[in-house]
Amino acid sequence: MKRLPLDGIRIADLTMMWAGPYATRVLAEMGAEVIKIESPRAWDNIRTLIPQPGVADPWNSSYYFNDYNRDKKSLTLDLADPRGKGAFLRLVPHCDVVLENYRAEVLDNLGLGHDVLREAREDIILVSMAGYGKTGAERGHVGFGPIIEQMSGLASMTGYGDEGMPVKTGISYGDPVAGKAAVAAVVLALIHRRKTGEGAFIDLAQREVLSTLIGEAFVASSLRGEEPVHRGNRDGRYFAQGVYRCAGEEQWVAISVRDAGDWERLCAVTGIVEHLGAMSNDARHAEIDRRIAGWCAWREPQEVFETVSRAGVPAGRVLDTKTIHEDRHLEERRYWVELPHPRMHAWKQPRSAWQFIEARPRLQRHAPLFGEHNLEILGGLLGMSAEEIAELEAAGVIGDAPANPGVG
Amino acid sequence: MDDGVLAGVRVLEIGGGVPAAFATRWMAGFGADVVRTESTPGKLTDDEAVYLQTGKRRIKTDAATVQRLALAADIVVEDRKPGTMARAGLDPERLRSEKPALTVVSITPYGQTGPYADFEATNITSFAMGGIMSLTGMHQREPLVTGGSQALYLGGLNAFGAAVAAYLGSLIQGEGDWIDISLQECMAGMLELYGPRGAYEGVASVRSGNHVRAAWGLYPCADGFAGVCALERQIPALFSVLGDPDLDDERFRNPLERPNHDDELQAKLYGWFGERRKAEILELGARYKVPFGAVQAPGDLLANETLRERGLFDEVATGNGTARIPGRPFLGLAWRAGQLSEPGADTVAVIDEWLGEGR
Structure with a gap:
């Protein structure tokens, strides 16, 4: 059978919320092995945004978390602890790509900036996807998808026409757009590495990516000083x-x-x-x-x-x-797929929108349980002894449940 | 590698609507030799043409030559109706069998197969079929399409990523692929929590206008519109910036109580935003780590200092002056701004270079 293009690529995934996890799920669909890394103290809050009632471990039973994290492995590591950071730096040489969507300064503050990662693996590909990028006066701003939509220019273009009031898109639109661009960034960096032997440091600002989806509005503004006019659902080019x-x-x-x-x-x-x-x-x-x-x-x-x-x-x-x-139509195209989940009844999940007609990407497995692959990765891949792993667990550096389950 | 990561990669763009043209625009920027066959006039507005044709070579030629160019390409990107390629002698399966390393990406509203495959579509009808529209707009009014041509651009964005992934696969395995991109499918899988909720609970989510809740919404401010999107952990910082002593109360502090007092909190936010200008709001957000935003128009962004420093915009000469357009989608790989070519201007050169003797 034909292989998927990212078969054999391993990704250390430090992302949380939607944009980053969406990117790494698509990378997994394309064949990459994705290791999702969360701290027992600072974990992906999406896990408990919509927990199922009556379950003992709500962080493992969210359809929302599942749909954007399936086909990944879960490793818990507290990167703020020197032992967790040490374990991460032992993992980096086994990874082709590190992806993160912290605020601009966070990875450097953790002592895990690009220079440090490159010491661990010279040709590492680091993709950072902060809201406003790693540089510039606005790098310290905090932003989620709807904020990104406002700051990119897109929100100014949407409205019924009433008194110029902009209307937000009904989803956190900046997130999946940045996610898809991040996937492309990873692939391009892998092509670059294949051609030159060099890694790359991709500085992706979610706000800038979204601006590229309204390019013609910048043409109108720069050539003629025209700013967006709200036409509701009408379109001037049609009858x-x-x-x-x-x-x-x-x-x-x-x-x-x-x-x-x-x-x-x-x-x-x-x-x-x-x-x-x-x-x-x-x-x-x-x-x-x-x-x-x-x-x-x-x-x-x-x-x-x-x-x-x-x-x-x-x-x-x-x-x-x-x-x-x-x-x-989606039914006939087999767009919705049901995968078993250990905590929830089956539901329809979207398959990859990237239909490689020959290589045929397909869903493999539900989102991992919290820390489900700690032993496999720390013991198997990194060769840690049982004592070492037990020490990390005793110190709270790793865990199979959040240390602070109420947060989120 | 100053030439770009895709230097030497040959891309043929056929059809030339926004989806195909946007997918190949990034290929051109990252160094590929993108050749655009002329499409039906009127597929792109003048402004779209400036943005989406920059950096490409443009040819006008006959069907037989297009067939030979397709086999000389590494990637073919097309957005014509299903079956049109085959009728033009460009059946993707045949192209693939004649040149296994070739990647073909087809972008259509509904994909190559299925009961709707032959239906006509526009940006708004695709946006509707993808589900995002049902969530967008004021609850008491009709659903609203998001600005610009988002359904079409999303097709291009997805096609770009899929195409370069398949190209990487062809470098590794010697085999490309044929990729069937459906605009509907690009959107149906990006419905945030609402999509999976509908699938799991069997109920439709309703559109919530500009306020999912008080601390997740868009408000009029003194010089336009601004917004806030605070997660639970950011609520204390938001409240401290608001500085309203009323907020130091169980009904607002307690996340389980707060939804019962959302209108009251919204009223306070209307008041707070209404008295402040965008610049002040953004500055407070950065200082206290509160996710504040402000609605920026394209003209604001063209004048934005951060974007100038980071070099987002390219300049392109047009018959009507110099346009400034968003360039590289991210930093870290070489990008070239490119120029606008006249229709058909590159026909002779492309045929010579792609099909010339010894090639």
Whole structure:
């Protein structure tokens, strides 16, 4: 069978929350061995953000944590303790990549900056993904996805048009975007190492990555001084566009009428009256919205979406977080996969969006339990004796449960 | 390695909408020789064209020549409808069998297979089908599309990562791959906690506008809009910055009690933000380690000192003056800014270099 591109690559993963863990999960999907490292005292808070009721170890029973940490191994190490730091520096020579998303100064404060890692392994690849990067006047700012969205320019572009009020994206949008860019950074650095024998230090600012997804807005601003105007769901390049309420609770379909041809096709398939008298563009758009809304209002969203799409007019059902798991197209493409988990009943998890048709990445295993692979990594990979490992455990440097489970 | 990590890598871009053009833009920046075949006019706006065509060579040629160029390439990136490549003599499976080291990346709204594969789509319809839209916007109003063309850009971002991963695989194993990127799938797997919650609990999450909760939201401030996203461990620092003695109370201190008094806390935050300017809010955030942000417009960022110091923006000469565009996505690997080429300007040179004798 064909190998995945990162087969044989080992990654020390110091990341927490969403952006970093999302990156390393994708790296795992591409074949890398990912060792997730958390301190028994400072662990990934996502573990307990939505714990299941009635379980003894909530940090091991979160579907949220699971979906972004599956296919990884878990090693606990308190990096603030000299013994934990020592163990980490023994691990680094076995790793190709170290990934971290601490605030800019934290890794250096731990005494684990790029220079130190390079002493442990000369061709190490370090990818740092702080919100604002490792340098510059704003490096000390603290930021999560929604903050990144504000600081990148994207939030200024989203809104209904009411008094210029920006609207945040409903997810911490900066996180997965930075995560996917970090995956690319790791891969490029591996290509660089293959060509030159050298490692790399990647300084990725999450805010800057997000700005690259609105490049045309910087063209408009720098060439003509134009700043974003909120048009709600409309798009100036099309004849008409909107989101229309359908039958049922909170069911909507987005439709783009790109040009007069789309309007003609839409009217033919729906029976909507096509003729539009002479009127201003705004009035015409409002009239089109009114007619489409009237047709949609009593129809099922799936019927609206498929009828309009079959007529060759772009439509998209506003799939919510329930209906998206029931979508027949994703079902047929086997996008949702159920993996057993030792603490939870099965649920649908997304497979890799990177469908390598030949190498076929596939989900392997649930997210690791807290410290599940301590023995395997410390004893097996690093060759520590049972006494050494017991000492680390007694000192709280490693553990199979958080030392402070209430935090998070 | 000043030429870039992808120096010597040949990339053919076919289709040329935002997804393919963005994926190959980063390839060009990191040193690849990206050749863009001219696409249907109007696929990119003028501003998108400035951003996404910079650093690439542009050709106009016949189908037979495009077929030969595809086999001379290391990576082909395309965003045409499923089946279009095959009808143009560019069937990815055939290209792959003729040149096993080749990587082909196909980006479409719904992927190459499945009942919706042939449906038309735009940015907003893809954004809707990916699930993010159901979570975006005010609860009492219709769902809202995020600004720009995020569904299309996400396709390009994913295609870039997948393409370079497959290229690395081809360096190691001698074999590339054909990668089927669906915009819907790129988004359906990035629904934060809401996606897995819907799958596990079987209920849809509702959009929460600008306030997931009081300490996780966006507020009007004295000179625009600013926001806060505080985790539990950052609540004490937030409260101390707010400096309101009322907050030193069980109903706000206790994380289990606080949600019952969210409106009250939100009112206090409206008041606090409303009296302050963005610069002051950001400065307090950095000083007291509170996750504050401020809504920056592109013009603000073009004037931003940090971004100037870190060299985010490239300059590109256009017929309408010099544009400044986001360049390298991260620091640490060589990046070249590139220039804008005229349509078809590089046809002769590319055919000579890629298909010339002795190659």
